[in-house]
Amino acid sequence: MTEMMSLITEDGSAPAYSGGLSDEALLRCYRTMLLVRAFDDICMKLQRSGRIGFSVPNKGVEGTQVGAASALRSTDLFFPSYRDFGMALYHGVRPAAMMNNMFGNAGDSAKGRQMPVHFSFVDPIKYFSISSPIGTHLPQAVGAAYASTLRGEDTVTLVSFGDGGTSSLGFHSGLNFAGVWKSPVIFLCQNNGWAISCPSEGQTASDGYAIKAKAYGMPGITVDGNDVLAVNQAVAEAAERARRGEGPTLIEAHTYRMGGHSTSDDPTKYVPKEELEAWAAKDPVLRLRRHLDSRGLWSEDLEARLVKECSEEVTAAVREAEAQPAPALETVFSDVYESVPDHLRRQGEQAFDLARRKGDAAAGDGAFPL
Amino acid sequence: MTEMMSLITEDGSAPAYSGGLSDEALLRCYRTMLLVRAFDDICMKLQRSGRIGFSVPNKGVEGTQVGAASALRSTDLFFPSYRDFGMALYHGVRPAAMMNNMFGNAGDSAKGRQMPVHFSFVDPIKYFSISSPIGTHLPQAVGAAYASTLRGEDTVTLVSFGDGGTSSLGFHSGLNFAGVWKSPVIFLCQNNGWAISCPSEGQTASDGYAIKAKAYGMPGITVDGNDVLAVNQAVAEAAERARRGEGPTLIEAHTYRMGGHSTSDDPTKYVPKEELEAWAAKDPVLRLRRHLDSRGLWSEDLEARLVKECSEEVTAAVREAEAQPAPALETVFSDVYESVPDHLRRQGEQAFDLARRKGDAAAGDGAFPL
């Protein structure tokens, strides 16, 4: 494995950190991580009680998400993975907007068409529509970056994916095209130890993941993914390089998925207990807390206040989401194309008719405003 | 680029060669290269005169083909590319068998179903059926090797592909699986400078191609592809490693496509003249000839005799191929499945009937022996 960049030391100090996070930004990072944890927590509970169908644990990987997000501008482009709650939250996406997606309700920006955790936002940041097939968004990110460059913008595109994602076709074509085009793209590989039940050593025989950059003629960096400052610095440097026209970077963030793959998964079947325990000690939230503390930015009071705020925020988000109705039936038929073609209009009309007859037409159903 | 292994020196000697080619084998290599050149030549002529539809120039790349083939056993498995005439010929595939494919006639082992140069042989070597889509055969080779290993055989599998092929999905999945499985596979990347009109520098930003091995945890070797001894030695070493259970190797053979991509291509539109001239001086046939000469194995007489023999052999092959009829109409319908399903039988019967009515039913047409 290429040498791993780690900045927050045992005592919480980070003498080697040269990135630009202000005290305020650091606190924002910390608060975002607590918010991720609260959001993650409540989703687990909602799923267990059957109020939502699915979620993916984010516990353990918040440091990477927030470290990366905090190194970029809100005008930059994000091509996230499903496990990147923190990237959206750091840049001000409302928990309620995300919660609407978890419920797949009428307020969901994806109109209830996608599974939970498949977010899509254009505001306040461009948070590209997540799809389930692994790796497809890598070349897409490279194409989006090409468009930015062609228009002369200095936008950077961040694309995030897992250790499993490195085996996908999109990894290969995305990094190869980015290398040839010298694209302003940051490839953030979140090596969280597992791809569902496949350990990251079973995914590839390469010596770590950052080294794969060599196959594409770009720098490859390994960073301690549980160290917000290290991730922030690595991403900030890559972004600088990208904005200077020096091309893409592959960053492997070494972190750990502390829960199951998803709410459908039982990790106790395959995750060694000792491994989980070892990583629990490296919790990224504790890690950043120690750093804040060492800078005099943290107190028990602050902690209590932040935890309470975050908890209230996500509870409010749940309330807001639960108040929303299901999407209107017309949403099954719209947005297939910009305008609804005749055959779909006919199919829609039959569906409305049937829903009316069955008496389960919800508000708005049957009026095809398109 | 990783350092390039080159063994035949300016004066024709090869002091560093430690591979096992006997004098006899060396002469067989040389003769095979002349045979490739004769076969290649006549195919160009046959295409220009409209007697066959298509061919791919092999001039310039014979050294790599023959160097690799001569390092393997005839019980090893070959997953070749379309531009590997020499691998088949070295191991005793009859020129006439190949010529039948060029003509797509009834004698063609692929029954006239494939374009020219898409060979397929099971005898005298396993020369896997070539398909046009680039890169698909890499994971297939890895699978075939898995089968050999599972049965406890010490077979090695060689898979050959171009610089363009490294961008394909199959390259990524093939090398990745081989790394994880420690497959006894040799990945031979023939970097011949071009993928049709895309120069090899336009294919990837990596520093050469051998370095891509690092992404898959296997050794990557760069070898002078116009130096039969260097290729032979590199492949022999990789084969040894594979047979010892030490896994796969990526070998980049640096060579040059001295003709167009195919008979449909006009390379003068994009190949710089100086480049072509520079490589002409490095012709692999001349290179091996100098070595043979330095060992006292070559003479003008020998050359004349070999050239004559090869020319006669390919002329005889053309005669044999031209004597063959077109494939029987039934071959359109057979081999889709092991046995012909009803719907295909009906479609075949209609086709026979039509052919009879149109009066162009060839011998054998209409008798469905399946």
Added chain:
Amino acid sequence: MATLTLLQAVNDALRTKMRQDDSVLVFGEDVGPKGGVFLATEGLTAEFGAKRCFDTPLSEDGIIGTAIGMAANGLRPVCEIQFQDFIFPAFDQIVSEAAKLRYRSGGQYTAPMVIRTPYGGGIRGGLYHSQSGEAYFAHTAGLKVVIPSTPYDAKGLLIAAIEDPDPVLFMEPKALYRSVKGEVPEGHYTVDLSTTRTVREGKDVTVFCYGAMVPVCEKAAAAAAEQGVETHVVDLRTLLPLDEEAVLDAARRTGRVVVVHEAPRFCGFGAEISALIAEHAIEYMEAPVRRVTGFDTPFPNTLEHHYMPDERRVLDAIEATASF
């Protein structure tokens, strides 16, 4: 005889063949220690070892590409694609390679292999955990496409698929994995590919269906019977090569046809059934050939119950066809 779920029947088929034939092996994402995300391969690594049942890197192209090479070199691989929605990265390997290998090599190389994959909706899986892609594959000469709807068929057809000399795409209706149960003989038996199954006899309307739509059609047929309409329900089981004669016989029998599938309508598999009838049995038809299908949209999430054909939609079509 044991009563098994469809999922257990799949597991039983794999176990039966792996015991019988050393050349059969199982691999894919998470099929090893975890036993697959639906547990179809549970216990196989424990019984047969990690050389014969194992996890792969996350690459469907790699899974199917290597399976082709194994099959061409004497093994009988049964690989799993975790959800049918994720088969598309391997589309080239399936359509260009597995399906065409025998033909293009003049029969010198073949790819006797099985690709197992769960398909279909009903689990709130949204666009990418719900699709029914059979039509993409049924248009591919050289491939076989099999979809069971009962535990008995699942085991018998899967064993037949593993023994088949050609590549078989074996699509498992995930909505039925645990919801249907049935008697399944122990040990080895096969159900012939390219045969249909008469689910229910009837003289008024013929319904063609397969996979997860079979129980839906059965319910609709039962409801129709209450109104005096006798429905003949045919489970197609093998879509390619289809038993066209059986389809035409069943269609001619009633002169009234409804075709049901979950997949979108346009260019879906139902179109081929309609086309066969329009070409070879149109004189027998006393009513339009209706299709009840998923809509021509991506698969939605929250409203999937509106998207998927249900008993009500099938019954509507049966009634309309019967009374035409």
Added chain:
Amino acid sequence: MATLTLLQAVNDALRTKMRQDDSVLVFGEDVGPKGGVFLATEGLTAEFGAKRCFDTPLSEDGIIGTAIGMAANGLRPVCEIQFQDFIFPAFDQIVSEAAKLRYRSGGQYTAPMVIRTPYGGGIRGGLYHSQSGEAYFAHTAGLKVVIPSTPYDAKGLLIAAIEDPDPVLFMEPKALYRSVKGEVPEGHYTVDLSTTRTVREGKDVTVFCYGAMVPVCEKAAAAAAEQGVETHVVDLRTLLPLDEEAVLDAARRTGRVVVVHEAPRFCGFGAEISALIAEHAIEYMEAPVRRVTGFDTPFPNTLEHHYMPDERRVLDAIEATASF
């Protein structure tokens, strides 16, 4: 007006749009200095520079994947897949991504892009330089599928495709690239997508066709006319979204239908036409709906002239249908 080949009309369309709209760009394998293997993009790099017309590495997934990102970020990419046979490595990007992006994002992200690709037989290209894969794509909601058969349509439809807000697969009949010529207006004009073209009017039999089969059907229709059978020939032009009403009108008009395509029959596009008729116009049919298609085999090489529907086969079907 200039008389152009279909190939020149394609080039003209690209040039016209690239002059008019800076956000249009062209890329793919060998489309730059070489001008594409068929020369469809000849001269574009010279006129518009290497930022707007350029070669890519050998990866169809990369080509189409990056095009999606460009399109989602304000460009109008027109990418080329060298032969339709090589589109399958990008199947996932097309089917899972381009086609579903608008839907899954609630309309927040879209992929207005064109994938141009030559398709079809007749050049002795064997299994992998001859295929007609339209049915694989026409089953994909969210995608548009367009196939021109004349130079005028090629230019007008391609410009319309580039201006369309949704992803369009634009399949070019390579057999017609140089063999058909026609008058093509200079500058900008469009032919509406989702409209059919009546190639020839006739009252006895309706023939549906598209792409390279159009001239074949025209010849067959002319031969039928000599025998007193008046054939109504319809060029479908856009397969998805299909103008279903126009198809049904043309079918009802004669009550006798033949559907022609090069692709294999089983689950081919013709099945959808037959199915539409069987569902919505069966009462008008006076004869079986016949399909004249490629066989359900991979595409052969030496015997491709037996494989591809020719005038004789179409004429046979017209005669049989007329005299039923």
